[in-house]
Amino acid sequence: MASGQGAAKGKVAKRGSAKRGGAAGLLLPLLALAPLGYLAWPTLLVAGPLMAPTLAAAVVDRSRRRHLTYAVGLLNLSCVLPALLRLWTQGHDRATALAVIGDPENWLLAFLGGGLAWLVHLAMPPLVAAYYAVRSRDRLAELHKRRQILEKNWGEEVSGPAE
Amino acid sequence: MIAGRFRVDPAKRLPLFDQPSGMAYLASDQKNASEAVFGLVCRPEMQPRRDAVIKLSRLRLAGLLAPRAIGTLHWAPDDAEREIVIFPQLQGKRLAERPDGRFEPFSETRLSREVLPPLVSTLKELGALYVTHRAIRADNLFFCGADGQDVVLGECVSALPGLFQPVACETIESGQALPSGRGAGRRTDDVYALGALLVTLLCGGPPLPDLDDDELVLRKITRGSCAALVDSRRFSSAVMELLRGLLCDDPKERWSLDEVQLWLAGRRMSPRQVLLPPRAQRAITISGRRREMDREVAQALSRSWAEGVELAVSGELDGWVRRGLGDEERGKRIAGYRAISTGNPLEPDLLLTRALAILDPGGPMRFKGLALRLDGLPGALAQDYDNEDRRKLLAEILASRLPAHWIELQSSGGAEVIAYKKLYEALNGHLGHPGFGFGIERCLYEANPGLACRSPGLARFRVCQIDELLPALERLAAGQGGGGTQEFVDRHVAAFCAARAKDLGSEIYKGLDQPDDLASRRMAVLKLLAEVQKLTGPASLPNLTRAMALLLEPVIQGFHNRPYREELIAEVEATAAKGSLSQLVEALDDPKIQRGDQLGFEQAQVLHRELTQEIDLLEAGALTDPAHVRRTASQVTAVLSALAAVLVFVATAALEVFSF
Known part of the structure; x- marks a missing residue:
């Protein structure tokens, strides 16, 4: 009993130290990236709000492989790219960033990309289900046919165990 | 027709020449119409002396009714084949x-x-x-x-x-x-x-x-x-x-x-004195009668076997020989055999057999009430084979090596005795083997070289030599009209082949000992008959081959592959029409094809199992399962989004390049 409790405590302690180790592991890169963040502040100012559909997908997507997040993120990012190019080409400063973010065309484009990914995500399961139903039916027919040919050529006893 | 020249008329009886062994009928000689002949139709249970016929048929002797020929003929009144011996008619x-x-x-x-x-x-x-x-x-x-x-x-x-x-x-x-x-x-x-x-x-x-x-x-x-x-x-x-x-x-x-x-010629010789065996001083009582002479006692004991065994085992018999008959030497010999007990359950009977051989050295071999001369055992086996009790007794005689024991006790030997000793030793070996081609049936045909095969299936035929077997089976198969279930080879036919066709070896009979495996057994039957056909002919046996092909249905069914079965059936039918049993063996007994069929069947079983597993999975909804659909849909969405993103990136980049 005592040894069991000890082992449990040990596990908890290990988990705690791992957590602490993980936080420490993140802190250092963040500190290293802080100057970069300062330099990229206008980019973050533009990308942050325009990537809102991706943030929403990241919050909603609880799957292990996070396909939804990737899908929305990639399309959203590709649609944010023209706004970022405008920022980077017209002056990477706060005023330009505010001008870019104030342009509704950029908002429309960014949310159109994210929305499109969302729409595909929502429409895809019925399509895949329909596809699989047809595929399953065809495959079953083929398998039954092959099995019938085997039974015709080798008799019913072919269904017995292979030696 | 007998010997290609004698015809026997079943309608014309000649009772004058009837014998206990058969009835006489008028016959005619197609090559010499002037000679009056008759045919003695032997009863089926008789064993004509074929070797003697061959020797005597060359003899023209006024003082003997010598045979002209012997042969087998389908005898219409009995609707069966009978052995018929042709003799000249006597005017008297x-x-x-x-x-x-x-x-x-x-x-x-x-x-x-x-x-x-x-x-x-x-x-x-x-x-x-x-x-x-x-x-x-x-x-x-x-x-x-x-x-x-x-x-x-x-x-x-x-x-x-x-x-x-x-x-x-x-x-x-x-x-x-x-x-x-x-x-x-x-x-x-x-x-x-x-x-x-x-x-x-x-x-x-x-x-x-x-x-x-x-x-x-x-x-x-x-x-x-x-x-x-x-x-x-x-x-x-x-x-x-x-x-x-x-x-x-x-x-x-x-x-x-x-x-x-x-x-x-008139020469008179001095009369020989009849020397009778000595009488005992004291008689021995057997079955209530007093016996005084050694041969007399031997004869009486052989007729009262149980009493004889009792007297021999108790020592009373050797005591009588020593004291009553006054023959110390023979008494000691009997007592000596009594003292040797090998634990054989037949020992008391063998003791009496030996005691009787000592008492009556020239007499027949005696065993459990049966008495045989040394050269009479084959004939007894042939004549009394259908008597089950006697057959068992004769088998016991051979199994217990009684002839060898009896020969040991004889004072005179000779080449003939040695030949019989060798024959009975060989029969003992055959008897000890339980399989087809051996046993008491083999002894029957080995001991009687001219004996007709006793297979119940061949009861209507007289098959005495190996070259007569297949023609008889061909006629038997023809009589079945393709619908019979006659197996053609039973223990008798196998033993007959083993005795008459020694070139075939003993391996060929092993396959016949498979009562539970019909296909293998029938294949073994086919192989045996094919070997006999190779040995003796005839080249074509269409009815027998067709009947065998029908019987070999289990062999064909033994192949798993259905299309090959169909091919095989067609091939067998074509071969059957030719009448070659060997070709039938070749068609059905190709080990390479058998192995290929078995291998193919095993692979088909594995494939069938895999197909069934996949069918079961699909029928259980492995593809249309909502979780699987969701998972796949999200993957597809991710891929499509990635492609669209690439397109947008490329388009954006292109616009930027062209805007400069």
């Missing part, structure tokens, strides 16, 4: 219709002038061919010619030697034996029978008609054959001298035919 009449028939007694003068000279001459001719007659008796004697003075000895080939001989005409040792177990014997047996026939002729019938066979044998033992048969009759001293010489119980002392011819 039979002396007696039955063995116990009576007739006018012959005078001594007529006997010595008319009867004896032709009989002696005939027996000498037979002796030159090494054939014993063994059927010299009054009802097998014909008187022919215009005045009925020509004596002709009847036939001797339609049954086993001595089978129908009355005990009076047989030597003591032969009379003690089972009629079917008397064996071919020797020339001295014929000389004895001649002597007994003379007494019969002088008496006008059987000399001792009131005695049964056992009493007659005992009378001969106790008085000597001559005294027993002549009894109180009075004959001239010359005739008595002849009879003493012919009926001498010691074969070595018995007259030869030359001595008889000297007697006929």
Whole structure:
């Protein structure tokens, strides 16, 4: 009993130290990236709000492989790219960033990309289900046919165990 | 047609020439129409002496009804094949219709002038061919010619030697034996029978008609054959001298035919003293009767076997031999065998067998009430095979090596005895093997080289030689009309093949011992018959091949691959039409194809199992499962989004480049 409790405590302690180790592991890169963040502040100012559909997908997507997040993120990012190019080409400063973010065309484009990914995500399961139903039916027919040919050529006893 | 020239007419009986072994019918010689012949249709249970027929058919002798030919013919009245022996017709009449028939007694003068000279001459001719007659008796004697003075000895080939001989005409040792177990014997047996026939002729019938066979044998033992048969009759001293010489119980002392011819020529010899065995000082009681002589005791004990075993095991018998008979040496020998106990359950019986051989060294082999001469065992086996009790007894005799034990106790041997010893040793080996091609059936055919196959399936046929087997089976198959279930090879046919076709070896019979595996068994049958066909022909056996093809249905069904089965059926049908059993074997017994079929079947089983597993998965909704659909849909969405993103990136980049 005592040894069991000890082992449990040990596990908890290990988990705690791992957590602490993980936080420490993140802190250092963040500190290293802080100057970069300062330099990229206008980019973050533009990308942050325009990537809102991706943030929403990241919050909603609880799957292990996070396909939804990737899908929305990639399309959203590709649609944010023209706004970022405008920022980077017209002056990477706060005023330009505010001008870019104030342009509704950029908002429309960014949310159109994210929305499109969302729409595909929502429409895809019925399509895949329909596809699989047809595929399953065809495959079953083929398998039954092959099995019938085997039974015709080798008799019913072919269904017995292979030696 | 017999021998390609003799026809037998079933509608025309000739009762004059009937024998106990068969009935006579008029026959005709297609090559010599002037000669009157008849056919003796042997009863199915008879074993004609084919070897004797072959030798005697070359002989043209006035004093003997010699066979012209022997053959097998489909006999319409019985709707079965019968062995038929062809003889020339005699113009005369039979002396007696039955063995116990009576007739006018012959005078001594007529006997010595008319009867004896032709009989002696005939027996000498037979002796030159090494054939014993063994059927010299009054009802097998014909008187022919215009005045009925020509004596002709009847036939001797339609049954086993001595089978129908009355005990009076047989030597003591032969009379003690089972009629079917008397064996071919020797020339001295014929000389004895001649002597007994003379007494019969002088008496006008059987000399001792009131005695049964056992009493007659005992009378001969106790008085000597001559005294027993002549009894109180009075004959001239010359005739008595002849009879003493012919009926001498010691074969070595018995007259030869030359001595008889000297007697006929008028030379008189000093009469031989009949030496009877000594009588015991004290008699031994067997079955309530007192017996005093060794051979008499042996004969009585062989008839009261259980009592004999008791006397032998208790030591009473050897005690009587030592003290009663006063023969210390023989008593010790019997006691010696009694002391050796091997734990064999047959030991008490074997002890009595040995004791009787010691008491009566020249007598037959005796075992559990059965008595056989050494050369009579094959005949007994053939004649009494269908008698189950006797067959078992004969098998016991062979299994217990009784002939070898009996031979050991004989004072005289010789090449003939050694040959029989070797034969019985071989039979013992065959008997100990339980499989097809062996057992008591093999012994039957090994011991009787001319014996017809006793297979119940071949009951309507007489298959005596291996080359007669397949033609008979072909006719049998033709009779079935393609719908029979006759298996063609049973234990008898297998044993017959093993005995008659030794070139086939013993391996071929092993496959027949598979009662539970019909396909393998029938394949083994086919292989055996195919080998016989290779050995003996005929080249084409369409009915048998077709019947075998039908029987081989389980072999065809043994192949798993259905399309190959169809091909095989077509091939078998084509082969069956050709009538070659070997080709049928080739079609059905290709190990490469069998292995390929088995391998293919195993692979098909594996594939079938995989297909079934996949079908089960799909039917259980493995693809249309909502979780699987969701997972796949999200993957597809991710991929499509990635592609769209790439397109947008490229488009954006292109616009930027072109805007400069």
